[in-house]
């Protein structure tokens with residue numbers, strides 16, 4: 604077993620050279636503008652949109668509020684049902700509940716780990732108002748099929764794209780599908796602003812409403828147009844994002860290379876399986892599935908003993924959170940996969956040799 608001197612965590616933030624962030628900080632200090640849709644936030648929105656290939660982005664203070672505002676901006680009938688995936692982070696589910704909707708879980712495809720589009724139509728009722736899929740680990744959902752189902756039934760689509768910056772489908776940004784996409788710029792995400800989120804709306808009037816919602820409900824005329832909140836991104840967060848944005852192509856290439864390295868070493872183990880990813884997946888995580896939970900626990904504790912802190916992500920399947928969704932439907936595929944999936948460390952400053960050593964450790968434990 605390869606033991607590491609310093610702890611290796613599942614992820615580390617991608618950080619641009621400090622002097623490049625400082626250059627933006629000097630601009631903040633000189634202007635005295637810290638927040639309130641300042642020049643750096645506007646620049647970040649413009650540059651992120653250009654890099655992603657979308658018209659506009661609304662920058663907000665985190666990815667959870669991005670989902671909440673995305674739901675709210677569509678003006679859906681309150682109390683309606685939102686179809687979603689059980690294999691996700693708690694923020695997807697809590698946002699639906701926080702906004703006053705009933706989550707209806709549709710199980711996942713056991714290969715892609717995204718919501719199974721073949722099962723969505725059967726879950727649509729006359730109370731369904733929207734479908735909220737997640738591009739799990741940056742692996743794009745079957746967006747064309749999902750958008751078609753939604754159009755056929757007259758319901759909206761909100762993508763939780765927290766993991767999906769830098770992903771293209773049919774040459775277009777995955778963020779341009781659906782009615783709205785919500786992404787995260789949290790410190791653990793591919794593009795980070797420390798805390799932050801971004802919302803991309805297809806309809807300009809929804810984009811406008813999102814800008815009102817994040818700023819206490821004020822419209823351009825400084826009148827209160829709706830019940831808003833404070834979801835602004837600060838200038839400091841935008842500065843970090845602008846500095847990091849320059850490195851995104853290199854970051855994507857690096858992830859892809861290390862993902863390939865893990866896969867090459869671990870593919871030789873017949874008892875392991877992997878997410879089936881589209882060529883455009885951003886490879887932002889390296890999830891590995893074991894035969895059963897007992898094997899996962901054995902590997903996880905051996906890795907910890909070697910100073911490697913992998914993460915059970917996502918676990919448990921969120922339909923199992925009885926305290927907030929007591930009557931949720933069972934989702935056997937998601938529950939099974941959640942019990943035996945582990946994300947291995949993957950980040951820019953992780954060396955190729957360290958990837959090899961971690962993969963060798965996993966191989967050694969499972970034999």
Ligand SMILES: Cc1ncc(COP(=O)(O)O)c(C=O)c1O
Nearest residue numbers: 665666667692694695765787789
């Ligand atoms: C799938 C998913 N959705 C939403 C979020 C929430 O993003 P944030 O942490 O920026 O609020 C996360 C964060 O980990 C996530 O993984």
